Amino acid sequence: MNPSPLPSGPLLLRCRMLLAHARAVPLRDAGVLIEHGTVVRVAPFAELADGVPADRTTELDGVVLPAFTDAHSHLRALPLGEQGVADTDLETWVVRLTGTTALDSYDDALAAAVALVTTGVTTVQAIHHTFAGADMYAAGVRAVASALTEAGMRAELAVGITDRAEFLPDPPSAAWPGPAPEPRSLAAPVRGVPPRDLPDLAASLAIPCPGVRVGVAPVAPQWCSDEALDVLRQCAEAGMRLHTHLLESRYQRTWLGGSDGGGDGGSDPVSRLDRHGLLGPGLSAAHGVWLTGPEIALLARRGVTLVHCPVSNLRLGSGDASVRSWLDAGVNVALGMDSQHTAAADMFAEMRAALAAAERAGGPLTPHEVLAMATEGGAVATGHGGRLGRIAPGFRADLICVAAGTTDAEVDADPVERIVCGAAPADVTHVFRSGRPLVAAGEVYGRASADAALARLRAALAADREARTRRLGALAAYEEPLRGLLARTEA
Incomplete structure (x- = not known):
């Protein structure tokens, strides 16, 4: 219905x-x-x-x-455990994602969106990220937007862009302990949309879907060159909102081995965003677990929203964000589920996880503060401050x-x-x-369509089970060398 x-x-x-x-x-x-x-x-x-x-x-x-806002989502309908991807550290987990089964964008988004509605969410901010060429990328964005509209949701749909290594530090060859990683795509995946083409792609996505707006996402600053960040600034100047992952793990500060990929001295991710003019009220950033006090103060001055993802941070071993210090510094804080459910999306469980994480971090929050994050904070994060929440x-x-x-x-x-x-x-x-x-x-409303979409998604998983198992098995050989490399990079 x-x-x-x-x-x-x-x-x-x-x-x-x-x-x-x-x-x-x-x-x-x-x-x-x-x-x-x-x-x-x-x-x-x-x-x-x-x-x-x-x-x-x-x-x-x-x-x-x-109603609630899920301010950071990837619109995954099925828990990744159904694909054989277990919880682990973030860097290993990201590599494992490369072996999963590709699922239909429309079905995945539709089932995920209806599940969000059942937990009281009417607005979602989601990153859509693929290495496809421009035509297929645009078709995927339109499919996701159509699914969100059918589910009745309001959405900020951020078109993801990266042009640096996401799965292994770039370049890994000198420090990699052992044979060079294969497939090479882990170190340098082939991307279908170069940064210079992103403005044209974004401009082409005038989505005829009520309630869905398209923005852009530097998926994470350490995964974007200076050229990419400059292009994203052009998109922001044209009125598009920005959403990103920021310092989700302790390794991301030095991911590029002491160089930021732009040739100007190895600055940290926050400084790079600021240098490229991307810090402002039009930017929201998820996770922020490893932000320093001065960085938090800078984000507050610039009007950036931070999106707290406590369940994801716990499951991927990222640590507990110091949300108390965010609020005390005057940062607007939202709440995001990051599509990290073990069974079904649950914003109430996410709020309780935020309370528990704050206790562990030594800066308790009140239930009223957490509810404000899920409502008014999320409204600001998605550009609806003063109209939602x-x-x-x-x-x-x-x-x-x-x-x-x-x-x-x-x-x-x-x-x-x-x-x-x-x-x-x-x-x-x-x-x-x-x-x-x-x-x-x-x-x-929409339950029958969502159930049918879930059935198709699970059928696709079943058909790809053996091949997926082989892919994940091959990737497992790189996990220990990766951890060793990251430990030396951090040191």
Whole structure:
């Protein structure tokens, strides 16, 4: 079932409890009046009921709050464990990705997007990255955008670009302990779109998909030459948003062996982005685990958003980001799941992981701060600050209802603490994006299409199982030498 059309008349939501934003005082029996996809009034339900027909009123028996934003995703529908890729350190894991089965972009994005909706996410920021030529790259971006539209989501779709070695430090030959890596593509993959052609590719992607905007992604600064970063600045100057991975692991600061690939002295990834004019409110950066204090202060001054990915950081051994120091420095912080689910996407589990990571890092966060990251912080990260992340007049009507419980104690408890610390996707009873229901009384629009897409994806995995096993087995021979090389590079 596809999402219903945008309501043509007013819609009144009667909320058993309303949480207008992460730090708001909860309101009982509140009304939210929506017209043309936008909230026009929030008031006690009794004040709004007389002006709206009963058949335009929906009762929500739970806590109504702003919908979530997943500010860093790769739109993978299936856990990588189903491909035989186990958790390990980030650098080894990235190499293992080269042996996985290529999946249909549309099916992968559709199933991933519908799963996001079921956990209360209506906006996603995703990197689409491939080594295909320009025509195939553009076709892939359009397929992903079409799938996001069918799922009813709002999206920032970042077209990824790299032109330096992603899988092994570049060049690895002098320091590599043992035979040169084969296939050579690990050290220098063949790329179908050189950096100079990126502006034309981006300009060609005027996506006719409602709610989907195309941006650009220097997939990580250490994987981009100076030429590539200059080209990306041109895209930013033309109005495109930027999204990147930043210092996800301790090795990324010196990934290029003391040279930044541009011939000007081996500066760190943050300095390189700043030197090329890429640090600003139009940039969001995921992970940031290994940022220093001065770098955090610089990002705050430039208005960059940092996207915290606690589950991914834990699973890939990257460490715990110092999010407390980010917030204290004045950085806008969002939350991203990084498509690192073990079963299904779960924003509630991600919020709890953020609390746990902050405790381990020695800078605790409150449930209210974490909920703000998943709502208002994500809105800023995706260029929707002041339009998403709150339930207030003038904001888009992106909101969810989470079951409030049945006992008086459950209903009277702090709804933020209860939701962040105890809720699950199964508790999401309703999801609205711009007033359009994507989940209604537990029924998920698009579920049948997503299930069919999942079946096709799993059939593709089954057909490629033997070949994939051989590819992953061959890659395993490079894991220990890679770790040795990285250890010497770091030293």
